[in-house]
Amino acid sequence: MKWKKSDLNQYKQAKEYIDTILIPLVPFHLSNDNTMEKSAFQSEVLSVFTNEIENELSGRIMLTPNYSYLKSADQEMEVERLNTWVYDLQKQPFNHVFFVTFDAAWKKNEQAMQGTLVWLPGLHSGDLHNKEMHALIRDQVEQIGELIRSYW
Amino acid sequence: MSEKKQQVSRRQFLNYTLTGVGGFMAAGMLAPMLRMAVDPVLKTSSHGDLANVSLSVDDITDEPQRVDWKIDQVDGWYESEVTKTAWVYKDENDEILAFSPICKHLGCFVSWEGSEDFPDEFYCPCHGGRYYKDGTNVPGTPPLAPLDQFEQKVEDGMLFLGEAKEQGEA
Numbered sequence: 001m002k003w004k005k006s007d008l009n010q011y012k013q014a015k016e017y018i019d020t021i022l023i024p025l026v027p028f029h030l031s032n033d034n035t036m037e038k039s040a041f042q043s044e045v046l047s048v049f050t051n052e053i054e055n056e057l058s059g060r061i062m063l064t065p066n067y068s069y070l071k072s073a074d075q076e077m078e079v080e081r082l083n084t085w086v087y088d089l090q091k092q093p094f095n096h097v098f099f100v101t102f103d104a105a106w107k108k109n110e111q112a113m114q115g116t117l118v119w120l121p122g123l124h125s126g127d128l129h130n131k132e133m134h135a136l137i138r139d140q141v142e143q144i145g146e147l148i149r150s151y152w
Numbered sequence: 153m154s155e156k157k158q159q160v161s162r163r164q165f166l167n168y169t170l171t172g173v174g175g176f177m178a179a180g181m182l183a184p185m186l187r188m189a190v191d192p193v194l195k196t197s198s199h200g201d202l203a204n205v206s207l208s209v210d211d212i213t214d215e216p217q218r219v220d221w222k223i224d225q226v227d228g229w230y231e232s233e234v235t236k237t238a239w240v241y242k243d244e245n246d247e248i249l250a251f252s253p254i255c256k257h258l259g260c261f262v263s264w265e266g267s268e269d270f271p272d273e274f275y276c277p278c279h280g281g282r283y284y285k286d287g288t289n290v291p292g293t294p295p296l297a298p299l300d301q302f303e304q305k306v307e308d309g310m311l312f313l314g315e316a317k318e319q320g321e322a
């Protein structure tokens with residue numbers, strides 16, 4: 001399920017079956033010429049990626065909009081802000097919260113996060129549309145899907 | 153005086169624009185109605201839009217295999233390439249069957265023999281939904297209907313698949 005009207009309509013009628021939340025963590029900046037392309041690319045890949053996972057497990061997973069933050073922002077503050085998202089969605093019967101990101105900075109504060117951090121390493125550049133990239137993404141989707149299922 | 157003239161023309165100008173906007177809105181409202189009226193005539197049949205899924209009929213066995221292919225889909229605002237998936241096999245009469253992997257419960261992807269505990273069945277990882285090899289839902293598991301089946305044809309030894317259609321209630 002996604003955070004859109006038609007899905008939410010279905011969600012309200014089947015809440016007890018959708019017990020898992022997926023939040024993509026996407027750093028944003030335009031300040032550094034050297035890294036902005038890489039950041040944008042990773043954000044694109046991440047959205048393909050999370051959409052795929054949602055697609056395969058849509059009957060049990062709710063994918064939220066991206067959690068965006070400034071790359072240079074204070075990490076501890078961000079963890080706090082992110083946790084307010086979790087407190088909000090805990091008003092519904094969700095048992096599992098997963099954060100997915102390419103940004104290794106979250107690793108340092110993993111303990112304080114109210115959910116499971118899934119950090120995907122690598123992927124600095126490439127072409128989103130070529131075959132190898134598809135295969136790569138498929139492969140990762142499969143693995144993360146397995147990881148998520150192991151929590152169920 | 154010139155000032156007076158200007159005011160009139162400004163009022164006129166506003167009037168014109170408003171009429172223009174009104175006209176646009178009216179056209180905007182009428183167009184879809186008109187379209188609806190003639191739509192059945194214009195509508196091209198969605199049949200015949202079967203896509204080659206790059207699978208030779210000779211490669212289809214009695215073991216369901218996963219087939220992925222791409223189609224262009226226009227979905228409201230966006231035109232996008234979407235990946236479609238099917239489980240394809242031949243039954244005992246050598247008839248080709250192509251099932252949609254979308255679970256009829258809440259839409260997760262089912263896999264052939266996706267659980268070791270249930271050999272010879274399609275399995276949904278989300279809430280343990282199960283289907284027999286012929287797509288029929290296993291009673292007592294969450295899905296209430298059999299898996300959808302794709303429209304299909306064979307041309308030059310290649311498999312073509314179209315839309316997934318619901319099967320009769322089981």
Ligand code: FES
Binds near residue numbers: 059060260276295
């Ligand atoms: S979505 Fe398949 S059993 Fe619930």
